[in-house]
Amino acid sequence: MPQTDPVPSVFDAATAVTRTEGGGLVADLDPGWDVGAGVLNGGYLLAVVARAALVGSPHPHPVALSASFLRATGPGPAALAVTAGPAGRTLAHSSVVLAGPDGPTLSAQVTTATLTGEPPAYSAAPPPEATPVERCLPPVDDGSLAHPLPEVGLRTRVHTRLDPVTAGWAVARPSDEPVMRAWVRLADGREPDPLALLLFADALPPTSWAIGRFGWAPTVQLQVLVRALPAPGWCLVEARASEIAGGWLDEDYRIWDSTGRLVAQSRQLARLPR
């Protein structure tokens, strides 16, 4: 039987970074990963930035990435300026600046290392009780929802199955608690890895939606820690705000793989929707 070419991953293609003849790194940011109004999703951008950091690193995985979102980033050609820091046997550091035609839009610190499958020595973050995927909200609005997920590019790239227990906001019954859970996976069938976890760490609507404060909550600064290589299958994401004050909102994400292992943690500071 002739070998067939593997289907290329939409995610891998959209986050690809290539070296120019001049030696710089560039990406062609894909308009399909938007969150509305031509603005690209933050997690998608983190995956692109991490790929740029990995190009010159002796290690294969991003384990810590902190980014300041300087301006909204749109699709099209972008340059990635990498400043390599120390690189050792255990980890390597670099700084990456993503710039579009109008200048820098995202500036990040990236730490790369080599993650293993070693089981945790201590774990205090078991996965929460979540509704099974098949009983979560339908992926496409069937007309029953008062506030469905907006039909933006990101939702066609990341399958997002909202847990009805934390999706009262979608049926006009917002909660008192800014908490949201969902199962996520790449729509292209590609299994999760540390790059996909960076994407997932900013994949849900603003946590403030859970309490009925709809609107745009722009990320100001976001840190993601990748803690383990994820197993294949759906990942469970829980987002939680612990303090809303003075127009600012924090969002903590925890992500577990299909075996229930904690694979990523993130925290962002965002502006509260008006």
Added chain:
Amino acid sequence: MPQTDPVPSVFDAATAVTRTEGGGLVADLDPGWDVGAGVLNGGYLLAVVARAALVGSPHPHPVALSASFLRATGPGPAALAVTAGPAGRTLAHSSVVLAGPDGPTLSAQVTTATLTGEPPAYSAAPPPEATPVERCLPPVDDGSLAHPLPEVGLRTRVHTRLDPVTAGWAVARPSDEPVMRAWVRLADGREPDPLALLLFADALPPTSWAIGRFGWAPTVQLQVLVRALPAPGWCLVEARASEIAGGWLDEDYRIWDSTGRLVAQSRQLARLPR
């Protein structure tokens, strides 16, 4: 009555940043803020970095700071290279690289803004029940402790009163939980502000000590969010690891002021002591 000069703050002097004739920013890192072996405390360095970011910012407070610790930083002259990002009415971004005589040792993203005293619209992080300061462990070891706090410079600069409930490790009864609480304040009597909160966000011994894993746990990457202007008095700090795996440790800090208000949150990725 003649006005007396106010006593200068040791913290303010040690974190001062000055502009050179060439226009650059420099600091003279104070050997008194070490954590042993001539290595300066990470939180102390964050305060210096934040001061550099504030020099060119229209806003007075650091609200988000993410730093990669490239190498251990020792005392002495240091240069601070600031790359200003966009600055608006609400916030301003910048990147700061701290370099000693042997090159960069710390690289950070800083967001500055103007914090207010506005009460929170939502808060899910009340202070934990903590032992009152006067019943915490003595600041200086009276010989009764199996594992007292090391007598490093940092402890003479930051009064650190360990809650005995989470200090079993100090009396040879380590816990199963990597959690540590302490009251902290500047030894010079200066009241807390956002810069001091950056210091406090890395002021405790490694959380792994709580479970009896002593040794050095070098910070790899640390994010601090400052959420409110702290009231005068002691701050309560709680540090907690939620996952220890593959030689890596996360540490979450939450800091409350003397009124019980959440004023800062931080998360770091560190290497586990051997």
